[in-house]
Amino acid sequence: DGGITQSPKYLFRKEGQNVTLSCEQNLNHDAMYWYRQDPGQGLRLIYYSQIVNDFQKGDIAEGYSVSREKKESFPLTVTSAQKNPTAFYLCASSLRSVGEWFNQPQHFGDGTRLSIL
Amino acid sequence: KNEVEQSPQNLTAQEGEFITINCSYSVGISALHWLQQHPGGGIVSLFMLSSGKKKHGRLIATINIQEKHSSLHITASHPRDSAVYICAVRFWGAQKLVFGQGTRLTINP
Numbered sequence: 754d755g756g757i758t759q760s761p762k763y764l765f766r767k768e769g770q771n772v773t774l775s776c777e778q779n780l781n782h783d784a785m786y787w788y789r790q791d792p793g794q795g796l797r798l799i800y801y802s803q804i805v806n807d808f809q810k811g812d813i814a815e816g817y818s819v820s821r822e823k824k825e826s827f828p829l830t831v832t833s834a835q836k837n838p839t840a841f842y843l844c845a846s847s848l849r850s851v852g853e854w855f856n857q858p859q860h861f862g863d864g865t866r867l868s869i870l
Numbered sequence: 871k872n873e874v875e876q877s878p879q880n881l882t883a884q885e886g887e888f889i890t891i892n893c894s895y896s897v898g899i900s901a902l903h904w905l906q907q908h909p910g911g912g913i914v915s916l917f918m919l920s921s922g923k924k925k926h927g928r929l930i931a932t933i934n935i936q937e938k939h940s941s942l943h944i945t946a947s948h949p950r951d952s953a954v955y956i957c958a959v960r961f962w963g964a965q966k967l968v969f970g971q972g973t974r975l976t977i978n979p
Contacts, residue, residue, distance in 0.1 A: 795958075795972070858915040858918045862912070864913075
């Protein structure tokens with residue numbers, strides 16, 4: 754079955770440490786996204802990528818970095834510059850329709866819950 | 871300001887009841903999404919619509935463009951429908967989705 758796999762499910766970060774969240778999809782989708790979810794708030798966009806080797810900042814990119822070296826993979830690194838990293842992180846993907854790509858249904862992974870030690 | 875408001879924030883009902891969850895937004899949109907978030911955190915896309923009405927099983931989504939309002943209905947609700955339902959919109963000219971805070975639905979047997 755096609756889908757999105759996020760790992761790990763739970764992750765703990767020490768002070769000053771960078772951690773990387775994995776996101777892999779086998780849906781042959783061009784577009785991929787990273788969202789952050791905090792209690793009582795709607796999902797917020799961190800980064801998104803429409804195509805391999807290209808990505809754009811979302812609303813809350815500070816303290817995060819991404820890469821898109823392969824179509825299937827869009828890892829997110831939470832750097833030590835992100836002072837409040839405790840949150841639930843969701844990766845999603847969708848088909849890409851030029852000019853209207855946010856109008857495609859997004860397929861989500863099961864999320865990674867990141868906490869500070 | 872581009873905003874999305876959902877109501878109610880929490881909803882508890884008995885099995886079999888007809889459920890309505892509402893979503894209002896501030897300005898014109900090109901698409902509206904309804905999503906379901908399971909207790910474990912995973913999210914499933916239920917509907918994407920820009921006009922009219924869509925139906926899938928016991929779920930019905932409607933949108934009124936003039937009133938800037940959408941509703942998600944669940945007929946013959948069941949405890950397995952218990953989840954957080956999220957509305958998200960793409961405002962005209964925007965390059966991202968704006969998400970509502972979600973409605974937590976609990977269906978008791």
